[in-house]
Structure formats: C-alpha cells, structure tokens
Amino acid sequence: MTQHGTALNFRDFVEELLAEGDAVDIRTPVSPTLEAAAITRRVYETRSPAPLFSNLSGAEAGFRILGAPAGLSGARKGTYGRLAAHFGLPRDTTPRELLEKLISAMHADPVAPRVVDTGPCKENVLTGDDVDLERFPVPLLHERDGGRYLGTYGFHVVATPDGRWTSWSISRTMLHGRTTLVGPCMPQQHLGAIHRMWRERGERTPWAMVLGAPPAALAAAGMPLPAEVDESGYVGALTGSPVEVVRTETNDLYVPANAEIVLEGYISPDETAPEGPMGEYHGYQFAEGRPQPVFHVEAITFRDDPILPICVAGLPPEENHTIWGTMIAATGLDRLRSSGLPVSMAWCSYEAATCWIVVSVDTRRLARTRLSERELSDAVAEVLFGSHTGWLVPKVILVADDIDITDIDQVVWAMATRYHPGTGEYLYPDAPGIPLVPYLTEEEVRTGRGGKSVMSCLQPEQFEGRARGTAAGFRHSYPEDVRKRVCENWTDYGFSATGLPPR
Ligand SMILES: Cc1cc2nc3c(=O)[nH]c(=O)nc-3n(C[C@H](O)[C@H](O)[C@H](O)COP(=O)(O)O)c2cc1C
Numbered sequence: 001m002t003q004h005g006t007a008l009n010f011r012d013f014v015e016e017l018l019a020e021g022d023a024v025d026i027r028t029p030v031s032p033t034l035e036a037a038a039i040t041r042r043v044y045e046t047r048s049p050a051p052l053f054s055n056l057s058g059a060e061a062g063f064r065i066l067g068a069p070a071g072l073s074g075a076r077k078g079t080y081g082r083l084a085a086h087f088g089l090p091r092d093t094t095p096r097e098l099l100e101k102l103i104s105a106m107h108a109d110p111v112a113p114r115v116v117d118t119g120p121c122k123e124n125v126l127t128g129d130d131v132d133l134e135r136f137p138v139p140l141l142h143e144r145d146g147g148r149y150l151g152t153y154g155f156h157v158v159a160t161p162d163g164r165w166t167s168w169s170i171s172r173t174m175l176h177g178r179t180t181l182v183g184p185c186m187p188q189q190h191l192g193a194i195h196r197m198w199r200e201r202g203e204r205t206p207w208a209m210v211l212g213a214p215p216a217a218l219a220a221a222g223m224p225l226p227a228e229v230d231e232s233g234y235v236g237a238l239t240g241s242p243v244e245v246v247r248t249e250t251n252d253l254y255v256p257a258n259a260e261i262v263l264e265g266y267i268s269p270d271e272t273a274p275e276g277p278m279g280e281y282h283g284y285q286f287a288e289g290r291p292q293p294v295f296h297v298e299a300i301t302f303r304d305d306p307i308l309p310i311c312v313a314g315l316p317p318e319e320n321h322t323i324w325g326t327m328i329a330a331t332g333l334d335r336l337r338s339s340g341l342p343v344s345m346a347w348c349s350y351e352a353a354t355c356w357i358v359v360s361v362d363t364r365r366l367a368r369t370r371l372s373e374r375e376l377s378d379a380v381a382e383v384l385f386g387s388h389t390g391w392l393v394p395k396v397i398l399v400a401d402d403i404d405i406t407d408i409d410q411v412v413w414a415m416a417t418r419y420h421p422g423t424g425e426y427l428y429p430d431a432p433g434i435p436l437v438p439y440l441t442e443e444e445v446r447t448g449r450g451g452k453s454v455m456s457c458l459q460p461e462q463f464e465g466r467a468r469g470t471a472a473g474f475r476h477s478y479p480e481d482v483r484k485r486v487c488e489n490w491t492d493y494g495f496s497a498t499g500l501p502p503r
C-alpha cells in the first residue's frame with residue numbers, strides 16, 4: 001500500500017489535474033528539445049492546463065514529462081487551483097488561506113516521516129553500468145541554455161555528517177554526463193551549507209535527488225524554513241500524515257516511497273564543471289555560465305512509466321513565483337508577525353518575479369506603536385533582511401491594509417498614489433542578499449551585499465491611524481442597498497454575467 005492523495009502522491013496529483021480539466025494528456029509526438037518547454041512557456045503565459053507529454057520523440061515508451069506543475073489556471077478553474085492541489089486544499093483556496101495553513105504548520109509539532117520497506121519508486125532499479133541519465137527525456141528548456149536540465153522541479157536530499165539534520169531543498173541540476181549532473185550549491189542555502197560540512201572533512205556528500213516528489217514535500221523543499229529544521233517533519237505537520245520514505249539503494253538516505261524518479265550518489269568535494277546559463281526566475285537569460293559542483297549518480301530508481309515534472313523558468317508566472325514566492329511570503333509573514341510588528345499580510349506578487357515582497361500594515365495597530373516611517377522600515381528590514389527568508393528577496397514594499405496585496409492592480413495604485421519620491425525609500429546597503437538579483441552591480445555580487453530597500457507606500461496620516469482620502473470605487477462610494485440593487489439587476493440592464501467581478 002502506498003500513500004495517496006494529491007499532497008502526498010505526485011501520480012495522484014497528476015491524475016486529479018487531468019480529471020479536473022487542469023491538465024491535458026498530449027498524445028501527439030513532442031520533442032523534449034525546446035518544443036515541450038515552448039509549449040509549457042505558452043501554458044504559463046496563457047494560464048492553460050498543465051501539459052502532460054505522453055509521447056516524447058526519441059524517448060522510451062511510457063516516459064513522460066509534466067510541464068507547469070504549479071502554473072496558474074484560467075479564472076474559471078480557480079487561479080491558484082494547481083498550487084492549492086499541492087497541499088490537498090480545495091481549488092478555490094485564497095492566497096491568504098494558504099498562507100495561514102502554511103504558518104500554522106510551522107508552529108505545530110513536526111511529524112517525522114515513516115520508514116517503509118519498499119514503494120513504487122523501486123519498481124525499476126538501475127545500478128552499476130546500467131546507470132544512464134540519458135535514458136530519461138532530459139529537456140532543453142531555452143534556446144540559449146548551456147545544457148539540458150533534468151532537475152528543475154525536484155529536490156536534493158542531504159544530511160549532516162552527524163545525521164541530526166536532513167535537508168530537502170530545490171536547486172536546479174543540469175545534465176553533465178551519462179552519470180553526472182552539475183548545479184548550484186550556494187553556501188547560504190541548506191544544500192550548500194551541508195555540502196560544506198562534508199567538504200571540510202574531505203569527504204563526499206552522500207546525496208539523493210527526488211523527481212516527481214509528493215507535491216507538498218516539493219513545496220516545502222522550496223520553502224526557506226530555518227536551518228536544522230527537517231522539511232520532512234514540516235510536511236508531516238502540514239498534511240497531517242507522516243511522509244512514507246524508503247532507504248536509498250546505495251547510501252544511508254531516505255526518500256519518498258512513491259516518488260517518480262530517485263537519483264542517488266554523492267556530491268564531489270572538489271570537482272566542478274561549467275553549468276548554465278539558464279533562463280532564470282527573474283525573467284532574464286544571461287550569456288554566461290559558471291563552474292558548479294558535480295553530482296555523481298550511482299543508482300537510479302523509478303516508477304513504471306515515470307513522469308518527470310519540469311519548471312521552465314523565466315517571465316512570471318512559473319513555479320519560482322507560485323511556489324517559491326508563496327513559501328517566502330509564508331515564512332516572511334510569520335517572522336514579521338512573531339516580531340510583534342503591526343503586519344497583517346505579506347505577499348510576493350508573482351508579477352514581480354520574486355524580487356519584491358509586499359507587506360500590509362495594520363494602520364490602527366501602527367498608530368499605537370508610535371513608530372515613524374524610518375523606524376518602521378528599519379524594524380521590517382532588520383526582521384526580514386537578517387533572516388534566511390529575507391536573504392532571498394531584495395525589496396520590501398509597505399502598504400496599508402486597505403489594499404489587498406494579492407491584487408497587483410491595487411498594489412500598483414498604492415505605489416503610484418502613496419509612495420513619495422525621495423523620502424519614501426530606505427536603503428540597506430549592508431544587508432546580505434542572493435547574488436542572482438539582476439540589477440546588482442559587480443561589486444554587490446562580489447560582496448553579497450546591497451541592492452536592498454524598503455519602499456513605503458504609507459501615507460503620513462496612516463502613522464496616526466487616519467487616511468488621506470478614501471477610495472472612490474464601486475465598493476467604497478455607494479450605500480449597500482444601491483450596490484445590491486445594481487448587482488441583482490445586472491443582467492437585466494443588458495450586461496453579461498461573466499465579466500470580471502467588481503472590486
Ligand atoms: C522551481 C524552483 C526552482 C528553484 N531553483 C533554485 C536553484 O536553482 N538554486 C537555489 O539555490 N534555490 C532554488 N530555489 C529556491 C530554493 O528551493 C529555496 O530558497 C529553498 O528555501 C531552499 O531550501 P533551504 O531553505 O532548505 O536551503 C528554487 C525554488 C523553486 C520553487
């Protein structure tokens with residue numbers, strides 16, 4: 001018996017998307033070289049159902065790819081439906097409900113994984129000379145990428161030498177050879193931090209990579225939980241069930257038993273190879289690759305008819321925005337709230353490509369704090385930029401909570417009408433940050449500091465609990481009986497019922 005449900009079984013997740021009409025099974029031949037990725041890009045950008053490529057040219061029969069696993073859906077299918085399905089939540093779950101769920105699991109006791117003897121991921125086992133990554137349809141994702149990427153929607157499994165902490169985390173891997181991959185392993189991320197511990201001992205880092213993982217586990221692996229927190233225990237708390245794991249064939253690690261594909265081996269302590277470039281989460285393709293550590297694959301196990309999920313990174317919305325951005329928002333909101341600041345919500349607008357987080361401020365509580373704009377900005381910067389979460393996102397935008405910050409139109413309106421040029425922005429040149437941010441100077445990339453700001457869209461009156469003016473709109477400018485009458489008679493006036501809902 002294997003664990004079921006969309007949160008804890010990737011195959012169930014795919015089947016549910018197909019049943020909901022939020023995935024399409026593509027039986028016509030599609031090439032893994034650019035074509036599958038081009039279709040996936042168009043799917044993200046048109047909010048179409050996720051493409052399941054069941055007939056990949058040149059691939060072994062049965063080997064499949066799922067594109068856009070957490071892309072957004074057309075409005076009538078529930079914009080966040082595919083994301084919500086990662087957690088076993090209803091398709092109409094709102095961002096706010098999702099964040100509350102993610103945060104409450106951060107405060108619950110972890111639920112450790114349950115070790116089982118075997119599982120579907122062991123249906124096929126390749127060891128020794130049979131190990132060959134080229135057996136899988138490894139896609140070329142963008143024309144100017146430096147290679148083909150196998151791991152764009154899978155997570156690494158590594159454990160500290162003392163065995164006390166096991167990290168599950170997403171980081172891309174590019175095909176390097178028949179039995180090798182290459183990919184980034186940043187020391188500020190837990191993969192790199194644990195790899196460093198083994199390197200310092202002069203040893204190889206025992207490693208596994210899980211592709212087609214339980215969707216809730218994949219999302220947790222893209223979440224900046226604090227160091228020394230096992231993502232597996234968090235997933236157990238989040239879903240209410242221990243994740244079923246099996247031991248790898250060749251090293252002492254444990255992986256989800258129903259995963260589609262598991263790679264196992266080690267990260268070399270010293271060997272590097274050129275990796276990238278790859279079209280990235282901020283939406284740009286740069287020309288240069290960089291040397292990165294080499295991952296050696298000593299065994300591959302996989303389900304029959306395996307499905308490889310892929311993220312085709314680039315302009316939003318893709319999974320670096322819908323999964324990473326959402327998980328950053330959850331951990332960021334939790335930190336801000338726990339610090340006692342008057343914060344009601346946080347959201348990484350998907351449109352901003354995980355380069356900003358919008359924070360909404362409860363203005364009534366703000367007035368009671370008697371903080372000035374600078375003091376509030378400094379406090380927010382200290383809480384966020386000093387954390388594992390805040391390292392990832394360079395810009396913070398503060399707005400009053402009359403704005404629904406998950407609605408980009410409202411955020412734009414607040415920025416345009418409330419941010420005061422010259423006085424509304426606070427800079428944090430010493431704050432450490434991810435060097436991938438596209439506008440950083442060479443110096444900032446080299447030192448890993450700078451390019452970080454808090455932009456305030458708060459009005460001076462809001463620090464005293466008042467606002468300058470009220471919104472003029474359908475919801476704000478008419479008495480309830482008039483609004484009700486207008487809504488009830490809408491189609492009688494001759495309008496169609498299916499227009500956008502008014503704000
Ligand atoms: C689709 C996707 C791709 C990602 N790719 C990378 C990557 O290549 N390198 C990286 O450092 N982080 C990447 N991330 C972000 C990390 O997974 C995230 O920061 C996570 O918190 C890292 O785990 P850790 O906190 O245990 O270090 C990606 C996230 C997602 C959702």
Ligand SMILES: [Mn+2]
Nearest residue numbers: 167190225226
């Ligand atoms: Mn971690």
